[in-house]
Amino acid sequence: TSGKIIVNASLALHHIQSDRLRSETIARVKEMQPGAFLLIEPNVDHYEPNFHRRFQNCYRHFHHLFQVIDRIGQIGTADKNALKLFFGREIEDIIGKDDKDRFEKHEPASQWIDRLKASDFTIKSDLLKAPVEAGCGVEISYR
Known part of the structure; x- marks a missing residue:
């Protein structure tokens, strides 16, 4: 089959137990050279010790x-x-x-973004340029 693959990691990567393994998993995805990598995770810190x-x-x-x-x-x-x-x-x-x-x-979105950047992914989203509010007190921002 021809064409690029799309990797969908919706609500999955937060189950990986360690920071090192999370980074390694994202690096492996990058090695696959996907046409797109969809990483969807809650923006909250439940990794907090x-x-x-x-x-x-x-x-x-x-x-x-x-x-x-x-x-x-x-x-x-x-x-x-x-x-x-x-x-x-x-x-x-x-x-x-x-x-x-x-x-x-779960981890804050900034942690996932840092991992993506460390693996040389290009982040394509205008939502990361400024805080975004979406009802019920939810706010998304990147430092």
């Missing part, structure tokens, strides 16, 4: 996420509760397990 700060980050993140779920008009209460139950399992992982047993280790 300090429990109190991680708890605060978790609370803010899921508080806003649950607000968004509550505002979805196209689904009923049962489906909204099912979504919250799904994310409740993530909350349990983030604040209820020892670090070695956790898999929901």
